[in-house]
Amino acid sequence: MARPPSVRIVEVGPRDGLQNEPGVVPLAAKVALINALAEAGLTMIESGSFVSPKWVPQMADTAQVLAEIDRRDGVRYPVLTPNLKGLELALASGVEEVAVFAAASEAFSQKNINCTIAESLERFAPVLDLAKAQGVAVRGYVSCVLGCPYQGEVPVAKVVEVSERLIAMGCYEVSLGDTIGVGTPDKAKAMAQAVAGVIGVERTALHFHDTYGQALANVLACLELGIATVDAAAAGLGGCPYAKGASGNLATEDLVYMLDGLGVDTGVDLDALARAGRAITAALSRTPASKVAQALAAKAG
Amino acid sequence: MARPPSVRIVEVGPRDGLQNEPGVVPLAAKVALINALAEAGLTMIESGSFVSPKWVPQMADTAQVLAEIDRRDGVRYPVLTPNLKGLELALASGVEEVAVFAAASEAFSQKNINCTIAESLERFAPVLDLAKAQGVAVRGYVSCVLGCPYQGEVPVAKVVEVSERLIAMGCYEVSLGDTIGVGTPDKAKAMAQAVAGVIGVERTALHFHDTYGQALANVLACLELGIATVDAAAAGLGGCPYAKGASGNLATEDLVYMLDGLGVDTGVDLDALARAGRAITAALSRTPASKVAQALAAKAG
Numbered sequence: 175m176a177r178p179p180s181v182r183i184v185e186v187g188p189r190d191g192l193q194n195e196p197g198v199v200p201l202a203a204k205v206a207l208i209n210a211l212a213e214a215g216l217t218m219i220e221s222g223s224f225v226s227p228k229w230v231p232q233m234a235d236t237a238q239v240l241a242e243i244d245r246r247d248g249v250r251y252p253v254l255t256p257n258l259k260g261l262e263l264a265l266a267s268g269v270e271e272v273a274v275f276a277a278a279s280e281a282f283s284q285k286n287i288n289c290t291i292a293e294s295l296e297r298f299a300p301v302l303d304l305a306k307a308q309g310v311a312v313r314g315y316v317s318c319v320l321g322c323p324y325q326g327e328v329p330v331a332k333v334v335e336v337s338e339r340l341i342a343m344g345c346y347e348v349s350l351g352d353t354i355g356v357g358t359p360d361k362a363k364a365m366a367q368a369v370a371g372v373i374g375v376e377r378t379a380l381h382f383h384d385t386y387g388q389a390l391a392n393v394l395a396c397l398e399l400g401i402a403t404v405d406a407a408a409a410g411l412g413g414c415p416y417a418k419g420a421s422g423n424l425a426t427e428d429l430v431y432m433l434d435g436l437g438v439d440t441g442v443d444l445d446a447l448a449r450a451g452r453a454i455t456a457a458l459s460r461t462p463a464s465k466v467a468q469a470l471a472a473k474a475g
Numbered sequence: 476m477a478r479p480p481s482v483r484i485v486e487v488g489p490r491d492g493l494q495n496e497p498g499v500v501p502l503a504a505k506v507a508l509i510n511a512l513a514e515a516g517l518t519m520i521e522s523g524s525f526v527s528p529k530w531v532p533q534m535a536d537t538a539q540v541l542a543e544i545d546r547r548d549g550v551r552y553p554v555l556t557p558n559l560k561g562l563e564l565a566l567a568s569g570v571e572e573v574a575v576f577a578a579a580s581e582a583f584s585q586k587n588i589n590c591t592i593a594e595s596l597e598r599f600a601p602v603l604d605l606a607k608a609q610g611v612a613v614r615g616y617v618s619c620v621l622g623c624p625y626q627g628e629v630p631v632a633k634v635v636e637v638s639e640r641l642i643a644m645g646c647y648e649v650s651l652g653d654t655i656g657v658g659t660p661d662k663a664k665a666m667a668q669a670v671a672g673v674i675g676v677e678r679t680a681l682h683f684h685d686t687y688g689q690a691l692a693n694v695l696a697c698l699e700l701g702i703a704t705v706d707a708a709a710a711g712l713g714g715c716p717y718a719k720g721a722s723g724n725l726a727t728e729d730l731v732y733m734l735d736g737l738g739v740d741t742g743v744d745l746d747a748l749a750r751a752g753r754a755i756t757a758a759l760s761r762t763p764a765s766k767v768a769q770a771l772a773a774k775a776g
Contacts, residue, residue: 355770358736359695387729387766388736391692394660421770428688435659435689465688469656 178402180439182218183426184349184379185211187454188239189220189254191411191423193232195458201235203457205242210450211408212249215442216426220273221251224260240267252313256287261301265308272305273313273349274298276340278333279322282353286317291332295339302344314340315381319350319365320357330368341373348373349405352392355385355421359395362388366396379403382424384410384463389424390432397438404429409451410463425464427451445470479703481740483519484727485650485680486512488755489540490521490555492712492724494533496759502536504758506543511751512709513550516743517727521574522552525561541568553614557588562602566609573606574614574650575599577641579634580623583654587618592633596640603645615641616682620651620666621658631669642674649674650706653693656686660696663689667697680704683725685711690725691733698739705730710752711764726765728752746771 188208192199204222211219221243222236236253243251252271255261264272276294277283283291305312319333337348350366357365362382370378378401382389393404407423430442448467455462462468489509493500505523512520522544523537537554544552553572556562565573577595578584584592606613620634638649651667658666663683671679679702683690694705708724731743749768756763763769 355766358733360737384766385770386732387691387726388733390688391695391733394692394695421766421773425688431687432659432689432692436661465656465685469686 176400177397177436178400178438180402180441181397181433182403183216183429183440183442184218184220184403184405185216185408185426186220186381186405186423187211187407187409187411187426187451189223189233190405191407191409192454193223193230194412194422195232197458198232199454199457201238201242203454204235204239207408207450207454208239208243208251210446210453212244212246214446214450215440216447217249217441219249219251221253223254223256224263225254225256237263237267240269252311255301257297258300258304261304265304265310269310271311271313272301273315274301274340274345275315275317276336277317277322278336279318279325279328281324282318282322285324291336295336295343298340299343306344312345314343314345314348315351316340316348317351317353320352320361321354323354330365333365334368334372337369337373337378341377347377347379347403349379349381349403351381352383352389355383355389357382357392358388359391362392363395363399366401367399370399370401375400376402379405381405383421384424385421390428393424393429394432397436408447408462408464409455409467411454422463425451425462425466427462427464427466427470431466477701478698478737479701479739481703481742482698482734483704484517484730484741484743485519485521485704485706486517486709486727487521487682487706487724488512488708488710488712488727488752490524490534491706492708492710493755494524494531495713495723496533498759499533500755500758502539502543504755505536505540508709508751508755509540509544509552511747511754513545513547515747515751516741517748518550518742520550520552522554524555524557525564526555526557538564538568541570553612556602558598559601559605562605566605566611570611572612572614573602574616575602575641575646576616576618577637578618578623579637580619580626580629582625583619583623586625592637596637596644599641600644607645613646615646615649616652617641617649618652618654621653621662622655624655631666634666635669635673638670638679639673642678648678648680648704650680650682650704652682653684653690656684656690658683658693659689660692663693664696664700667702668700671700671702676701677703680706682706684713685723685725691729694725694730695733698737709748709763709765710756710768712755723764726752726763726767728763728765728767728771732767
């Protein structure tokens, strides 16, 4: 296994990021963010979630977002669809890709979606069947892969098992989420290696939160396995309201800066990306949680 | 070359950190910080600088700091001494170790201390001679090892040359400073490897600023060379959010968290360290620039 020559970044700011911000962002700002991210060269932009607005008011306008963005050739705009109703709404919006979400921690599954991991996977079966019938690709997320806010340790074997089930059910890829950002490089690499060894490195993606400042170092360690898909959020948007102490995603700007320096191609224009991050954080009345964005702004200003 | 079983952390918060904060911290707060850092298990705590108070008012009370701290057995409290006068003041304060500071960038040397690199090294010669005669250890810093704000690229050969000169003049160790934090892991590792290949890995230390969020990943890469000394600042001190081009140090808390996770011993108690960082940032009226410190505070609160 060697470091990949290029990395596909899955930009999760408009969904995982904004969903976990305290404020609700106006529709126009979301549309502008997604268009700016595509303009910056990102080709996978998670754009919303079809979930009850009672639970996640920040995503209530996902259908309008999808209707108003400028869809670019070569760019995918997946959305989260936790159930069949969500998928039906997504299909009505003309999506080409959706995502489902399971936990590797029983305690987290119970607290977060009020069912066992096995039950949550059963719920996804009809979603995956309908998506397949409609020719819509499905990405799988596994949360708590390096620790759980409720049960602490999460066995690597459980992460592997859930990942394998998601692939068996029809997901084309599994994104491994360190939801509470507690992982460190050796543990992250060992976990990712165990999963990639079963589902294949080409089906394995990384989704590391930066709660303890470890996300970039963890990505660096996992790149050595040949993993070539990494999730990140512009300006380090978000966190997780259901995971106590969780903070934002790995900032896309900081990831791109590192990959540029390593000579790993991303196709992303860092300055354009940083502008997109500054615009959305201005709409949130705060500065970007990206060191690169802050440094570039200081240099410019 | 293999990752070291333990890392000696050189805590630079009270000097490199506070020196680059906009506010002047009261003497009592500095003394409390240094004592708390020693209490947390740090054994090398850079405690001040004997430099003109006209240039660095934040360090004007270094003699009083050294007089008032509780000196612990097994802990060293080095200070920066840019010239003979500084060393004489340091000796009068009973220090057992001092540090000198050269640049690997000609442009930076000219702008920062108004002389060539060669001239700056000549100035240090009497400092090193007197220190040797007095049995005082001297640490050497090299700045701009991965880039310069004035000249951009800095040749690795120049970093090696300056490091070698400092060792030849009598420094027991050279700390490689990425002053503006522009480095990425492969470049950091290649530079450190070139230096360690000449002066020895046991004489090579890392001093990476986190301007672009890369410091921890850079340390991770360099640990693979066997380098076992890393500089960091509690709470990421020195990263003033209001100053243009501000570039904080790697936060000691985030470094300790990673090393703990990697099973690399530091002898530092993370909770006690985080408390020290919170106390000094409270004195500066801001929150710690350490993700670990923020996460631990959120968990506790």
